[in-house]
Amino acid sequence: MSLSSPFDVIVIGAGAAGLMCAAIASARGRRVVVLDHNDQPGRKILVSGGGKCNFTNRAVTPAQYLSANPHYATSALKRYGPADFLDLIKRHRIAFHEREHGQLFCDNSAGDIVAMLLSECGAGGAEIVLEAKVGAVTGDGPFRVATSRGTYEAAALVVATGGLSLPKIGASGFAHALAGRYGLSVVAPRPGLVPLTFTGADLALMRDLAGIAVPAEIRFGKARFREALLFTHRGLSGPAVLQISSYWLTGQSIMVDLLPGQDAAARLLERKGQRPNAQVETIVGELLPARLARALAERAGLLGRPIGQSTNAALAGLARLLSEWPLVPAGSEGYRTAEVTLGGVDTAHLSSKTMAAKSHPGLSFVGEAVDVAGWLGGYNFQWAWSSGWVAGMSV
Numbered sequence: 556m557s558l559s560s561p562f563d564v565i566v567i568g569a570g571a572a573g574l575m576c577a578a579i580a581s582a583r584g585r586r587v588v589v590l591d592h593n594d595q596p597g598r599k600i601l602v603s604g605g606g607k608c609n610f611t612n613r614a615v616t617p618a619q620y621l622s623a624n625p626h627y628a629t630s631a632l633k634r635y636g637p638a639d640f641l642d643l644i645k646r647h648r649i650a651f652h653e654r655e656h657g658q659l660f661c662d663n664s665a666g667d668i669v670a671m672l673l674s675e676c677g678a679g680g681a682e683i684v685l686e687a688k689v690g691a692v693t694g695d696g697p698f699r700v701a702t703s704r705g706t707y708e709a710a711a712l713v714v715a716t717g718g719l720s721l722p723k724i725g726a727s728g729f730a731h732a733l734a735g736r737y738g739l740s741v742v743a744p745r746p747g748l749v750p751l752t753f754t755g756a757d758l759a760l761m762r763d764l765a766g767i768a769v770p771a772e773i774r775f776g777k778a779r780f781r782e783a784l785l786f787t788h789r790g791l792s793g794p795a796v797l798q799i800s801s802y803w804l805t806g807q808s809i810m811v812d813l814l815p816g817q818d819a820a821a822r823l824l825e826r827k828g829q830r831p832n833a834q835v836e837t838i839v840g841e842l843l844p845a846r847l848a849r850a851l852a853e854r855a856g857l858l859g860r861p862i863g864q865s866t867n868a869a870l871a872g873l874a875r876l877l878s879e880w881p882l883v884p885a886g887s888e889g890y891r892t893a894e895v896t897l898g899g900v901d902t903a904h905l906s907s908k909t910m911a912a913k914s915h916p917g918l919s920f921v922g923e924a925v926d927v928a929g930w931l932g933g934y935n936f937q938w939a940w941s942s943g944w945v946a947g948m949s950v
């Protein structure tokens with residue numbers, strides 16, 4: 556293996572955070588090389604947002620991020636926020652549109668974002684080396700990175716290899732392992748923004764309803780999300796479920812409200828008085844899809860029963876199913892489908908001003924590799940841009 560010409564900065568990972576970091580550092584005149592084991596840069600960007608990349612959100616605050624240190628992201632998000640990324644998008648004349656909850660997507664393709672980042676890297680002269688299987692990393696400013704494409708050496712090393720989500724397109728635990736080798740602890744990673752799975756009677760019910768989507772509010776502890784819920788063959792999905800999955804803790808129940816903002820109990824009693832001969836599932840079917848209404852009436856033991864012949868206690872039980880349905884997930888679909896990895900390199904070891912390890916100033920961690928994970932809605936890419944930018948300004 557030959558030792559390639561010296562660079563100032565080695566970035567491992569040609570994803571969102573790594574490319575942003577390389578673009579900014581190279582624009583500052585730093586000689587940058589980006590190494591990635593994939594044969595294509597930005598693969599996760601390309602599959603994001605259904606191919607349209609939800610690249611940021613109009614309303615980004617630290618409150619939309621999960622981390623053992625909720626304040627860690629504040630500085631980077633302030634220094635390089637959604638407006639800054641939008642300026643870049645506009646400078647590259649990328650057409651975009653806004654969807655609900657302030658989510659911004661490309662009009663054409665997520666490929667526009669990758670092309671923009673590559674063009675910024677190219678303008679600064681950053682070199683991108685693909686299909687580079689990274690082996691041993693040694694040293695401590697200078698760092699030496701042995702790869703299948705040669706050995707690279709530089710005073711600064713930025714680790715931007717992301718989290719564990721979607722292993723089939725190149726995700727790896729590289730950052731966590733490397734952090735460990737340099738004495739930095741890692742907050743235990745787990746899948747986030749992921750469909751939840753169920754077993755037993757709950758799964759049987761959900762399977763029967765697979766494909767049905769309804770607006771719902773889902774709560775876990777203090778977290779609550781009011782968005783769509785989707786029944787699937789394995790359990791529950793949809794934005795509300797993905798969001799709550801990041802907060803849910805194994806073994807505990809989530810609370811599902813299928814009629815958010817409505818008083819289900821009052822509604823059932825009112826109908827009991829007005830239309831006593833109507834069957835319970837017919838009444839519930841006026842509020843929810845018919846198949847779901849039948850399944851819930853059955854679960855409450857009221858299927859086929861005229862509402863007038865249902866006791867108030869039984870109707871109260873049904874109302875609880877409608878608006879406070881406690882469900883205990885068996886697990887999640889895991890990294891195979893998770894949009895993000897919770898946990899990661901412990902921010903206690905990192906400077907929020909530079910992303911560098913306090914004990915190893917030449918070694919920085921950015922993006923999803925770090926213990927900062929955002930909500931669904933463009934927040935994870937914004938963290939990648941913000942943390943990548945900060946590191947790019949510091950290396």
Ligand code: FDA
Pocket residue numbers: 567568569570571572573590591592593596597598599600602603604605608609610611687688689715716717718720721724725726727728729892893894895921922923924932933934935936937939
């Ligand atoms: P990212 O994963 O982008 O990049 C890491 C890079 O490191 C990759 O190029 C990888 O090949 C490389 N790498 C990994 N291990 C390596 C190793 N050992 N050696 C060399 N290279 C290595 N977020 C959002 O805000 N809006 C959205 O629309 C979506 N949509 C979405 C869809 C899907 C299906 C997923 C899985 C995720 C999303 N996300 C998202 C999340 C978002 O994609 C994610 O948070 C960012 O891409 C993280 O950026 P990073 O640069 O940290 O990692």
